[in-house]
Each structure stands twice: as structure tokens, then as C-alpha cells.
Amino acid sequence: MPPKLQQDSLPRDKILTLYQKLTLDSRKHFQADLANELECSSQTVARLIDLVDRHLTKDVQIERGMDGRRRYYQLSCNSIKHGLGFSFEELHFLAICRDLATPFLSKDATDRIGKTLANIALGLGEDSPTSVPIRFHSKGVIDYTPHLTTLSMLREAIKHKKICEIQYIATGRKIEKSYRYAPGRILIMGGTIYVHGYQMEETSLLPGRPTTFSLHRITQITTAQEYFLFNADADEVRCFGLSWHEPLRMKIHIAPQAADYVRDRIWSDDQIIEDHPDGSLTLTFVTTSQKEVNAWVMSFGKLAHIVEPYLPRTN
Numbered sequence: 001m002p003p004k005l006q007q008d009s010l011p012r013d014k015i016l017t018l019y020q021k022l023t024l025d026s027r028k029h030f031q032a033d034l035a036n037e038l039e040c041s042s043q044t045v046a047r048l049i050d051l052v053d054r055h056l057t058k059d060v061q062i063e064r065g066m067d068g069r070r071r072y073y074q075l076s077c078n079s080i081k082h083g084l085g086f087s088f089e090e091l092h093f094l095a096i097c098r099d100l101a102t103p104f105l106s107k108d109a110t111d112r113i114g115k116t117l118a119n120i121a122l123g124l125g126e127d128s129p130t131s132v133p134i135r136f137h138s139k140g141v142i143d144y145t146p147h148l149t150t151l152s153m154l155r156e157a158i159k160h161k162k163i164c165e166i167q168y169i170a171t172g173r174k175i176e177k178s179y180r181y182a183p184g185r186i187l188i189m190g191g192t193i194y195v196h197g198y199q200m201e202e203t204s205l206l207p208g209r210p211t212t213f214s215l216h217r218i219t220q221i222t223t224a225q226e227y228f229l230f231n232a233d234a235d236e237v238r239c240f241g242l243s244w245h246e247p248l249r250m251k252i253h254i255a256p257q258a259a260d261y262v263r264d265r266i267w268s269d270d271q272i273i274e275d276h277p278d279g280s281l282t283l284t285f286v287t288t289s290q291k292e293v294n295a296w297v298m299s300f301g302k303l304a305h306i307v308e309p310y311l312p313r314t315n
Contacts, residue, residue, distance in 0.1 A: 011048075014038045018048050022062065028072040042071075049073050091120055103191075106145040142192060142216050151186070153221050154195050158183050161227050163200060167220035168213055176219050182207065184232030189242065192216075196243055197232045205229065212242045238269045240296075241289030248309075250293055252283045255303040282307065 017038060021029060034045045053062045063074045098113050105113075144151070157164050166179045183197040193215040198207040207230050239247060254262045256279030263273060268285035275281050287293050297304045 014040060014044070015048050015051060018045075019052050022052065022073065022075045026075065028065075028067060028074045030067070031071040031073070034073070091117065094120075103141070106148065109148065140191075144193065144216065147193075147216050147218070150218050150221055151193070151215060153223060154183050154186065154215075157223050158185065158232070161229070161232070162223045163226040163228055165222045165224065166213065166218055169217050169219060171214075171217070179211070179213075181211070181213075182228040182230070182232045186215075187212075187242065194242060198230075200228070207232070210243055238266075240267050240285050240287035241292035243288045245288055245290070247286045247288055248290055249284065249286050250290070250306060251308040252285075252293075252297060253305055253307050254281050254283060254300070256280050258300055258303040 018034065021034075031042050031045050035042045038045065038048075049062055049064075056062070060075065060077050063076050065072055065074070095117055098110070098117065102110050154164070156162070161182070164181045164183060166181045167176045168179060169176045180200045180202060181197055182200055183195050185196050187194040187196055194212050195215060195218075196210070196212045199209045199211050200206070201208055205226075205228055207228075240250075259275075259279055259281045262283055263281060267283065268287070271283060271285040273281055273283055293306070297306055
């Protein structure tokens with residue numbers, strides 16, 4: 001019988017290490033890699049796998065298979081509700097979400113998220129995900145640190161369908177106005193955070209006018225012990241721009257110099273792109289904010305113009 005590769009290692013050490021790798025990491029684990037890490041033979045790995053498999057619940061089992069000429073083991077769960085927690089892929093996706101959100105969060109909030117991710121990584125036996133800042137370039141930045149409480153209250157109201165009382169100062173106004181409001185979803189566009197939902201008449205539980213508020217212009221928010229029953233996030237179709245009016249279909253001609261930029265992006269779920277022999281294209285889409293379309297088209301200068309509905313260039 002050949003000597004053990006690791007004389008001081010006890011069977012319980014190997015089986016605990018193997019169990020941790022299988023339950024905390026949903027990737028395929030190749031027999032040769034496990035034998036190398038556990039410092040034992042492939043036959044021992046197979047016996048340990050059988051032992052772990054016998055002690056799992058009926059809903060969880062170890063799949064055995066071949067990937068080319070390599071034998072692997074992978075834990076699988078029959079029902080999502082009995083999932084075994086985070087995998088390393090999910091951990092790194094969360095780290096990406098953290099980096100994306102960093103420009104909108106305070107340093108204290110970012111640091112706390114980083115510590116939480118580090119604790120999860122420790123439990124998974126992984127290295128803590130390194131922060132790789134993702135920069136958003138814009139001509140002006142809104143500091144959302146003073147508005148994080150407002151954002152948190154809106155998220156809770158959306159989750160539990162709570163009616164809100166909102167004090168809001170509209171653009172160009174100096175006096176705030178009160179709204180009874182059913183928030184539906186949080187939106188981010190152009191570096192600005194918005195909340196979209198419906199105004200509600202006093203004492204009514206029915207949706208009124210669809211309304212979008214800029215988060216940083218909300219001066220006060222309170223939630224009452226009243227709840228709305230309708231879907232305040234009913235608009236499931238993505239349109240160009242925020243929701244300011246009824247859907248409007250528009251047709252834009254784009255010159256060859258800007259065609260690739262437009263073609264590479266999704267502007268509306270039902271968009272149609274018609275390519276022309278000269279390299280230009282015509283983009284047809286639905287918008288709920290004609291003013292945003294006008295500003296977007298003007299940003300191209302002479303490289304774009306609105307075909308339908310017809311508007312004089314001076315407009």
C-alpha cells in the first residue's frame with residue numbers, strides 16, 4: 001500500500017475541507033484538483049465523496065460526471081428555496097454592484113458594504129474581492145449623501161406598497177408642494193436618481209396621474225399606515241426617456257458618422273433600425289419624454305434630425 005501524501009492529516013480534516021468546498025462553491029470540482037489539494041489519492045477522494053453524499057438531504061446530491069477526460073463532482077439542489085447560499089460568482093457580482101453604486105453612496109456606506117463582502121468571502125474560503133472603482137464621467141455630479149435616508153424610505157415604501165406624503169420642489173420653483181404618492185420604482189439616468197409612481201387623490205386608493213420625481217428635490221417624505229393595492233410599476237415596456245406623457249412613436253435619421261453609436265445601443269424595447277446604403281440609418285422607437293428626445297437629437301448637431309413627427313429645425 002503506497003504511503004499517505006500527508007502523514008499528519010486526519011480523515012476528518014479532509015472530509016470537512018471537502019464538504020466546505022462542495023457546499024460553498026457551486027463550480028465543478030475536478031477529482032485530480034481535489035486529490036492535489038487534500039494531498040491524497042483519487043481513490044480516497046471518491047470514497048470521501050460517497051461518504052459526504054450519504055449524509056446530504058434528499059433535496060441535495062452530488063453530481064458525478066466527465067468533462068472531457070477529467071472526472072468532476074458538483075453539488076446540485078433540486079429546489080431553489082433550499083439553496084446553500086453564496087457562490088464565488090455571486091460574491092464577485094455583488095462586488096461589481098458595490099463598485100457601480102460607489103458614486104452614489106457615502107464613504108461610510110461603501111466601507112460597510114466592503115466589510116460585509118469580506119466577511120462573506122471569509123466564509124466561502126475566497127479572497128476578499130478587491131474594489132475596482134467604476135467611474136461615471138459627467139459634467140456635473142449630485143451629492144446623494146444627504147438623500148440616502150429618503151432613498152431608503154422610498155425603497156421600503158415600494159417593497160411594502162406604502163402610500164407616501166412627499167414634499168417636493170419642482171425645477172424652476174422655490175416653493176415646495178405636497179403630494180400623496182404611490183412609489184413604483186427607482187430609476188437612474190444621466191447621473192440623476194428618480195422615483196416613478198402615481199399621484200393619489202386624498203382618501204383615494206386608486207392610481208392617479210403617473211409622476212416622476214427627482215430624488216434630490218424631495219425635501220421631506222413620510223409614510224402613512226395606508227397601503228395601495230395596484231401595481232405602481234406597471235410600465236414593463238422600456239421606452240426612451242422617463243415617463244412624462246403618453247407613449248409617442250418617433251422616427252430619427254442618423255448620419256453615417258453616428259450610426260455605429262446608435263446601432264450599438266437599445267433605446268426602446270420595440271425599436272426598429274433601418275440601415276441605408278450610404279451608411280446612415282433610421283431609428284424608430286417609442287418615447288414617453290419628447291423633450292428628452294429633442295435634446296438628444298440636438299446633441300448630435302447636424303448628424304441627426306427628427307423625421308416623424310415633423311418638427312421645424314428651429315423647434
